[in-house]
Amino acid sequence: MALWNGRDIQRIVILTGAGISAESGLKTFRDTGGLWENHDPMEIATPEAFARDPGLVYRFYNARRRQLDEVAPNAAHRALALLAERFAGSVFLVTQNVDDLHERGGSEQVCHMHGELNSMLCAKCTTRQPAASDYDGSTVCPACRLAGGLRPDIVWFGEIPYHMEQIGAELAACDLFIAIGTSGTVYPAAGFVREARFAGALTVEVNLEVSDTSGYFDVQRQGPASVEVPALVTSLLG
DSSP states (O other), rough: EEEETEEOEEEEEEOOHHHHHHHOOOOOOTTOOOSTTOOOOHHHHOOOHHHHHHHHHHHHHHHHEEEEOOOOOOOHHHHHHHHHHOOOOOOOEESSSSSHHHHTTTTTEETTTTTEEEEEEEEOOOEEEOOOOOOTOOOOOOTTTBBOEEEEOOOOOSOOOTTTHHHHHHHHHHHEEEEEOOSSSSTGGGGGGHHHHHHHHHEEEHHHHOOOTGGSEEEEEEEEHHHHHHHHHHHOOO
């Protein structure tokens, strides 16, 4: 337990978004025209796009996964790992990001609500397998030994995010909710701050600029996550 901002803090929930990964140089695969292979990436991330042109979707996610080799965790990732290691209470980290930078930054517990680039899901046997290299519709599932069922283990638009029951329980029990690098526009994650406030938690936002949900936060820290998060962690560890 820690005394912070006049409150006894025993349980912390942290939500991270694209802003924390962007500081590591993670690209969005958008060129100056906002396109990837002449397609809007937002339109590729749907079940309908996969059904219509699976080859395009495989190429997109294979390229995104390969980019992970070109980036490294930044100071914000490492600071959150340090907080989880040294804080006397509990720290629950949930991310909207599909990269592995939190894990590589030292975090042992990461809840990926939107899935992971390094994982593939088999529609035939419903198992998840590591995606260590490029794969497509001809790739054989290591579990059921059948081809044609593998897809990116990513929550696409129109699909239900993972682990929502667990996330809801953590939000209902937390004393401190921290959102880092999120736009406040993508639901259900954008509603987490309201759930935490309803439960009586102190709420903190770390962002480069005001987000769509900034009005729901008790404390706002504007600036790069790689600067503001280590400072916030230092103050929490006291």
